[in-house]
Amino acid sequence: xxxxxxxxxxxxxxxxxxxxxxxxxxxxxxxxxxxxxxxxxxxxxxxxxxxxxxxxxxxxxxxxxxxxxxxxxxxxxxxxxxxxxxxxxxxxxxxxxxxxxxxxxxxxxxxxxxxxxxxxxxxxxxxxxxxxxxxxxxxxxxxxxxxxxxxxxxxxxxxxxxxxxxxxxxxxxxxxxxxxxxxxxxxxxxxxxxxxxxxxxxxxxxxxxxxxxxxxxxxxxxxxxxxxxxxxxxxxxxxxxxxxxxxxxxxxxxxxxxxxxxxxxxxxxxxxxxxxxxxxxxxxxxxxxxxxxxxxxxxxxxxxxxxxxxxxxxxxxxxxxxxxxxxxxxxxxxxxxxxxxxx
Amino acid sequence: xxxxxxxxxxxxxxxxxxxxxxxxxxxxxxxxxxxxxxxxxxxxxxxxxxxxxxxxxxxxxxxxxxxxxxxxxxxxxxxxxxxxxxxxxxxxxxxxxxxxxxxxxxxxxxxxxxxxxxxxxxxxxxxxxxxxxxxxxxxxxxxxxxxxxxxxxxxxxxxxxxxxxxxxxxxxxxxxxxxxxxxxxxxxxxxxxxxxxxxxxxxxxxxxxxxxxxxxxxxxxxxxxxxxxxxxxxxxxxxxxxxxxxxxxxxxxxxxxxxxxxxxxxxxxxxxxxxxxxxxxxxxxxxxxxxxxxxxxxxxxxxxxxxxxxxxxxxxxxxxxxxxxxxxxxxxxxxxxxxxxxx
Numbered sequence: 001x002x003x004x005x006x007x008x009x010x011x012x013x014x015x016x017x018x019x020x021x022x023x024x025x026x027x028x029x030x031x032x033x034x035x036x037x038x039x040x041x042x043x044x045x046x047x048x049x050x051x052x053x054x055x056x057x058x059x060x061x062x063x064x065x066x067x068x069x070x071x072x073x074x075x076x077x078x079x080x081x082x083x084x085x086x087x088x089x090x091x092x093x094x095x096x097x098x099x100x101x102x103x104x105x106x107x108x109x110x111x112x113x114x115x116x117x118x119x120x121x122x123x124x125x126x127x128x129x130x131x132x133x134x135x136x137x138x139x140x141x142x143x144x145x146x147x148x149x150x151x152x153x154x155x156x157x158x159x160x161x162x163x164x165x166x167x168x169x170x171x172x173x174x175x176x177x178x179x180x181x182x183x184x185x186x187x188x189x190x191x192x193x194x195x196x197x198x199x200x201x202x203x204x205x206x207x208x209x210x211x212x213x214x215x216x217x218x219x220x221x222x223x224x225x226x227x228x229x230x231x232x233x234x235x236x237x238x239x240x241x242x243x244x245x246x247x248x249x250x251x252x253x254x255x256x257x258x259x260x261x262x263x264x265x266x267x268x269x270x271x272x273x274x275x276x277x278x279x280x281x282x283x284x285x286x287x288x289x290x291x292x293x294x295x296x297x298x299x300x301x302x303x304x305x306x307x308x309x310x311x312x313x314x315x316x317x318x319x320x321x322x323x324x325x326x327x328x329x330x331x332x333x334x335x336x337x338x339x340x341x342x343x
Numbered sequence: 344x345x346x347x348x349x350x351x352x353x354x355x356x357x358x359x360x361x362x363x364x365x366x367x368x369x370x371x372x373x374x375x376x377x378x379x380x381x382x383x384x385x386x387x388x389x390x391x392x393x394x395x396x397x398x399x400x401x402x403x404x405x406x407x408x409x410x411x412x413x414x415x416x417x418x419x420x421x422x423x424x425x426x427x428x429x430x431x432x433x434x435x436x437x438x439x440x441x442x443x444x445x446x447x448x449x450x451x452x453x454x455x456x457x458x459x460x461x462x463x464x465x466x467x468x469x470x471x472x473x474x475x476x477x478x479x480x481x482x483x484x485x486x487x488x489x490x491x492x493x494x495x496x497x498x499x500x501x502x503x504x505x506x507x508x509x510x511x512x513x514x515x516x517x518x519x520x521x522x523x524x525x526x527x528x529x530x531x532x533x534x535x536x537x538x539x540x541x542x543x544x545x546x547x548x549x550x551x552x553x554x555x556x557x558x559x560x561x562x563x564x565x566x567x568x569x570x571x572x573x574x575x576x577x578x579x580x581x582x583x584x585x586x587x588x589x590x591x592x593x594x595x596x597x598x599x600x601x602x603x604x605x606x607x608x609x610x611x612x613x614x615x616x617x618x619x620x621x622x623x624x625x626x627x628x629x630x631x632x633x634x635x636x637x638x639x640x641x642x643x644x645x646x647x648x649x650x651x652x653x654x655x656x657x658x659x660x661x662x663x664x665x666x667x668x669x670x671x672x673x674x675x676x677x678x679x680x681x682x683x684x685x686x
Contacts, residue, residue, distance in 0.1 A: 021499055142497055146673060150493055153653050153674035154485055154646040156364055216679035286676070288642040288649075292635065299631040303497040306631075310496050330489060330669045331496035333629070336559035 001339030004312060007032040007065055007097075009088070010077035011040055011048060011058055013173070014102060018075055018305045020049050025309065027338035032065040033058045062088070066095040073312050076101035080202045082109060082118040089122055089133060096129040100311050102304055104202040106135025108145065108324055111209035111222060123322035132318045136311050136325055138303030139165060140203030143294075144267050145210040146325040148282045151290050152215060158286040161211065164268040167297055168275040169250045170238035176300075180250040181229065182273045183241040189229045189248040200227035204255035204267045211265050212257050214326050219264070224255040236274030249273045310334050313341035344682030347655060350375040350408055350440075352431070353420035354383055354391060354401055356516070357445060361418055361648045363392050368652065370681035375408040376401045405431070409438040416655050419444035423545045425452060425461040432465055432476060439472045441658050443651050447545040449478025451488065451667055454552035454565065466665035475661045479654050479668055481646030482508060483546030486637075487610050488553040489668040491625045494633050495558060501629040504554065507611040510640055511618040512593045513581035519643075523593040524572070525616045526584040532572045532591040543570040547598035547610045554608050555600050557669050562607070567598040579617030592616045653677050656684035 008019045008030055015035070022028045033045040035058050046054035059065050066074075074092050076099050079085050085103045092099050109115030126133050135141065144163045152158050169177050181189040181198045192198040205222045212219050229248040236243040243249045250272025257265035278297040284290035314328045325331070334341055351362045351373055358378070365371045376388040378401050389397035402408050409417075417435050419442050422428050428446045435442050452458030469476050478484065487506045495501050512520050524532040524541045535541040548565045555562050572591040579586040586592045593615025600608035621640040627633035657671045668674070677684055 138497060147493075149675045150490075150673050152676035154481060154641050154649050155676045156645055156649040156652070158676045158678050214673075214675040216677070216683040288645040290637060290641065291639070292637045294633060294635045296634070298497050298633065302499055302631040306497050306499040309499070326673045326675070329672060330493050330557075332492045332557040332669070333495035333498045333501045334559070335501050340559040 001027060001337055003027050003029040004073065004316070004338045004342070005029050005031045005069065005071040007034065007069060007071040007074045008045070009034040009062065009074050009092070011035040011037070011045070012077065013175070014301065014304060015077040016049055017301060018077060018308055019045065021305050021309055022075070025334070025338060026336060030054065030056055031069040031071055032056060034060070034062045034065050036060045062091055066092065066097055071097055072316055073098040073100060075308055076103065078103070080104040082106060082115055086118050086122070090125060093122065093125045093129050093131045093133060096131050098131050098315050099133045100308050100315050101133070101135050102137045102308055103135055104137065104140055105206060107137060107140040107203060108135070108206040108210040110213060111205040119322055126322050127320045130320045132315045132320055133322045134311055134315050134324070134328065136307050138298060138300050138307060140206045141325060142303065142307055143280050143298060145207035148284070149211050149214045149326055151282055151292060152284060155284060155286040155288065155290065158215065158284060160262070160264050160285045162266045162268070162283045164279070164281045165270070165297060166275055166277065166279055167271040167300070168273065168278050169271050170273045172300065174240045177238055177241050177273065180271050181248050182238070182250050183243050184248045186229050186231060186248050193227055198227070198251070200251065200253045201269045204253065204269060207267055208255055208257040208265045210324065210326060217257070217259065217264055219257045219259050221258050222255060223258055225253055227251050227253045230270065230272040232274055238273050241273065243273050306333070307331065313338060317343045344370060344680055346370050346372040347416065347659070347681045347685070348372050348374045348412065348414040350377065350412060350414040350417045351388070352377040352405065352417050352435070354378040354380070354388070355420065356518070357644065357647060358420040359392055360644060361420060361651055362388065364648050364652055365418070368677070368681060369679060370683070373397065373399055374412040374414055375399060377403070377405045377408055379403045405434055409435065409440055414440055415659055416441040416443060418651055419446065421446070423447040425449060425458055429461055429465070433468060436465065436468045436472050436474045436476060439474050441474050442476045443654050443658050444476070444478050445480045445647055445651055446478055447480065447483055448549060450480060450483040450546060451478070451549035451553040453556060454548040462665055470664045473663045475658050475663055476665045477654055477658050477667070477671065479650050481641060481643050481650060483549045484668060485646065485650055486623050486641060488550035491627070492554050492557045492669055494625055494635060495627060498627060498629040498631065498633065501558065501627060503605070503607050503628045505609045505611070505626045507622070507624045508613070508640060509618055509620065509622055510614040510643070511616065511621050512614050513616045514621070515643065517583045520581055520584050520616065523614050524591050525581070525593050526586050527591045529572050529574060529591050536570055541570070541594070543594065543596045544612045547596065547612065550610055551598055551600040551608045553667065553669060560600070560602065560607055562600045562602050564601050565598060566601055568596055570594050570596045573613065573615040575617055581616050584616065586616050649676070650674065656681060660686045
């Protein structure tokens with residue numbers, strides 16, 4: 001069996017963890033690395049990952065890397081929005097190279113007109129150059145969209161769907177804790193939201209649109225509530241951040257897929273220090289009703305890295321074009337030599 | 344949008360419920376019905392379903408029905424084993440007609456050499472005549488195989504998987520309660536097991552083999568424990584059957600996918616009157632660990648009918664050949680006009 005040749009595109013926090021995971025997998029070879037961060041361009045990927053040299057220099061010249069290494073797939077972990085990543089995908093696809101990306105908006109671009117336009121263009125380019133492009137991740141990409149879609153398969157009727165992800169931010173990276181404003185006063189939190197220093201979870205609209213399209217539900221609108229602070233009536237703390245009683249412990253946000261004034265799909269996202277329970281839950285109000293819970297919730301970073309790696313063979317096996325998670329066969333772990341899963 | 348034309352093949356308990364469900368679905372037309380039961384052959388399907396006449400006579404001549412009605416798909420619900428159903432599939436496929444079947448062994452025939460031989464032949468016939476064949480159902484077909492496979496997608500590493508389905512038989516059909524020997528003395532239960540009057544759940548081997556193949560795990564053996572009685576230390580009862588303390592309340596059975604003496608996959612099936620809790624659970628020992636529970640468990644009959652109907656568009660959209668649930672795209676409910684889901 002032949003190794004799968006991968007280029008790591010984006011050597012940030014997730015890119016580094018993903019590269020480390022891929023290096024530990026049988027049948028995967030990282031043949032190139034791309035990033036624009038001047039602090040790491042020119043360095044060996046292995047060194048940046050805190051291990052022995054790999055002979056793979058991080059380059060800011062994607063075209064050069066792709067021409068030289070001719071990979072089977074690019075694992076792409078740079079930015080959240082297609083306005084930021086479109087040119088990167090365009091460039092990679094024109095080399096005829098498959099892409100698995102964690103770009104949140106790419107997980108289901110059809111939630112917005114602009115996104116749908118990008119998807120159409122990317123599909124055309126991918127088909128022209130014989131490559132496949134997929135957006136995935138733990139959320140969006142799996143927990144609040146592909147998994148609930150999948151679970152409806154055992155329902156004769158579906159009335160509505162309510163999806164919750166509740167995370168205790170104390171168990172997550174410090175940058176994540178800061179991103180959700182943990183430890184701030186409520187006033188400071190609201191100011192940072194207004195100044196766009198703190199943003200909500202990216203992907204609630206995408207998740208709702210994926211489920212609606214899969215089920216054939218035509219929504220009147222997707223309403224995304226503002227990001228809200230979470231204020232506890234007791235002190236809480238992570239190793240790095242103290243949250244005094246009355247201060248902000250994190251953030252919560254809901255979004256709704258609405259038809260005729262009724263929420264057919266609700267996504268309820270909560271991440272804060274001191275959450276009493278961590279879980280992912282899906283309640284389908286239907287025949288039969290489905291009441292599902294994953295407890296504790298799936299770890300975000302591990303989950304994203306896993307599904308990005310695990311989708312590699314399904315993307316290589318797929319026909320050319322832009323795909324979403326509901327277009328490809330049932331995903332699964334890839335614990336053995338990656339070549340085993342390639343058709 | 345055009346209606347999907349269906350022939351109902353098998354008008355037993357599940358076939359009748361499935362036909363009733365399909366008649367309530369937008370964009371589905373039942374154009375023919377096949378069964379060999381002399382008590383219903385020649386009768387109108389609608390009458391047999393306890394509703395107004397449909398103008399569809401139940402026939403024991405499958406060839407005649409298929410030639411005359413030229414359906415898009417056959418919904419097949421006759422028997423559990425390929426030795427019983429192979430000729431039926433052979434006949435249907437030779438009309439170039441797609442099939443969704445609840446035949447348990449068809450859900451993943453590769454668990455046995457004989458099954459794999461059948462699958463190979465059916466794949467060849469299906470491809471030759473341009474039709475697609477799928478085996479599905481709630482279990483096997485979803486809860487103990489496709490769902491656990493799907494959940495491993497968010498795992499970087501998988502050590503082992505433990506899957507449980509626990510049902511309170513009191514909530515199920517009386518024939519099901521009798522099938523599991525509820526109310527018998529333990530002695531009578533064991534005798535009926537020996538006489539093959541009571542059989543275990545069909546599909547544990549198939550479920551294990553599907554997961555193993557998806558993950559690329561080569562098993563040394565699949566071990567299926569004997570069916571065991573469930574004896575409670577208190578009285579229990581369904582509406583129809585009384586289970587005195589010390590008598591048998593139902594049955595339980597485990598199966599194991601083993602490599603190097605270790606169970607990588609365990610399926611643990613329990614159905615008895617008086618079960619304190621109904622649930623479907625999956626525990627993946629991996630990175631990250633996954634601890635998932637559906638509570639109460641998915642209702643078996645509703646779930647089987649739902650997934651059989653919901654797979655119709657995915658089977659029609661698929662390329663010809665014999666497919667399993669892990670070959671097709673992520674399944675989902677079909678609450679709108681069935682034509683919406685056809686590509």
